[in-house]
Amino acid sequence: MRLSAFIESVGVIGPGLTGWAHTADVLAARMPYASARTVLPPPAGLPSAERRRTGPVVRTALAVGHEAVAASGRDATTLAAVFAASGGDGQNCHAICETLAGDDRQLSPTRFHNSVHNAPAGYWSIAARARATSNVLCAHDGSFAAGLLESVCQVAVDGVPTLLIAYDTDYPEPLHAVRPIDDAFGVALVLAPQASAAALARLDVTLTDANATPLATPELEALRTNNPAARALPLLEALAARRPGRVVIDYLPETRVQIDVTMPERFGEPS
Template sequence: MTHTPSSPAAPAITVFVEGIGLLGPGLENWAQGREQLQGVAPWQAARCALPPPMALPPAERRRAGAVVRISLAVGAEAVAASGLPAATLASVFSSSSGDAVNCHEICSALASSDRLISPTRFHNSVHNAAAGYWSISSGAMATSSVLCARDGSFAAGLLEAMTQVAVEQVPVLLVAYDTDYPEPLHRARPIPDSFGVGLVLAPVRSEHSQAQWTLEPAGCLSPQPADRLEDPALEKLRLDIPAARCLPLLRGTALRQSGRVVLDYLEGLQLALQVAP
C-alpha cells in the first residue's frame, strides 16, 4: 500500500500598507477620511471635487476626464505617503465601469446622424487609459495590470496586488476607482458620484507602515456577508459606489484594530483578510 503525502498548505500572504490615498463624496483625502471612519468627525454629503491632474503635460491635461483625475489624485497621495519613488512602482488599476462619461459620449456620437467619434474620445475609451496617464505623469515603467470585476472590482484588485507583492517581493500601487454615468446610462448603472482609493502595499514593514493585512489562502474566500459600516451615511456610500467597498478595510486601518475584515467580492463569495496595526 503506497502513501500519498498531502500537498503542503499555501503560505499566508502578508503585506504592509505604506501609503493611502482617498477621494470621494465628502472625502477630500485620507487624513479627513480617517477621522470620519474613526468617528471623530461626521461625514458630510458633498459632490466629489476632482482636482486637475497637474502632473500631466498640458496637452494630456486637457484630455483628462474624471477617471484620470481621480485615479491620479489618489495614486499620487498614496505614493507621497509611502515615501517611495512613483517611477519604480508596479501598479494595479481596477474599476467596475471604466470611463463612464466617455462611454456616454461615444454612444451619443454613434447614435447621431454623422457617427463621427472624436480621436480623443477613442483614445480614452480603453479600460487601461488611467494606467497609461499614470505612467505619463509619474514616469513609471514597471509592470501595470488593469482589471474589472463589476461590483467586486476593489476586492479583485486587492487580491491581484497582494499576490504580486508576495510573488515578486516588490511594492505595488493599487488604484481602484469609479465614476458616475450620465443619463440614460445612469438608470442602468446608478453610480451617484466618483470615488477612488490608492494603496501602496509592500512586502516588508517600514517606518511608513500604517497597517498589516494578511490573506490566508485556505480561508480568504468566505460565504460570510461583507462587513457593514455603523454610520448609515458611510454605509450607503459603500453600497452605492463599487470602489467604496474598500471602506470597512480602511476603517480597520484607521482604528488601528486587529481582527478579520470581510469585503464584497463575488456573489455569495466574499474576500476575508486579517488586519493588524
C-alpha cells in the same frame, strides 16, 4: 491559501472625503461625515494637452495614486501598479453613444482612446513617469477585492512593493438607470512585502463565504454599496481607527475576501 502584505500609505477621494487624513478622521468618528459632491483636482504631472483631455475616471485615479505614493515616500517611477475599476469613463461613453446615434458618426480620437479600460494606467505612466509593469482589471462590483488580491499576490510572489489604485465614477442618464453609481470614489494603497517604519498595518488576506462587513454610519454604508471602489471602506475604517481584527469585503456572488488587520505594535506576533 493566505497571503500577506503591509500597507504603507493610503490615498482617498470621494463624496465629502478629501484625502486620507480627512477620511481617517471621518471613519474613526473623530469628525462627522458631511456628504458633498466629489471635488476632483486637476490631474497633476500631465502636460497641458493631456491634462485637458482627461475625464473624471483619470482624475480620480491620478488623485489617489499621487497621494498614496507621496505619503509612502517611494519612487513612483519604479513602483509596480494594479488598476481596478468596474467600468470606464461613463461620461465619455455617453458622449460616444450620442455621436454614434447621430448623423455625423465621426468619433474624436481623444474620445476613443479615453474609452478604453486601461486609459488611467496610460495617463498614470505619463504623469508619474512610471516605468514598472501595470495590470488593469475589472470584476464588476468586486473590482476592489479583485485588485487587492492581485496586488497582494504580486507582493507575495515578486517580493516588490505594489501600488493599488481602485476607482469608479458616475454615469449620466440613460446609462445611470442601469448602472446607478452616483459619484466618483477612488482609493489607492501602497503595499509592501516587509514591514517598514511607515507601515500602517499588516494584511492577511484569504477567501471566505462570510457576509461583507457593513458600516455603522448610514450615509457611509450607502456610499459603500453605491460605488464598487468604496467597498474598500470597511478596511479603511479599521486602518483609521487603528483597530486590529477582521473585515470582509465584497467580491463574487458566493465568495468574499477576508482581511485580518494587524497593527504595527503586534507585527512580531504569529498571525
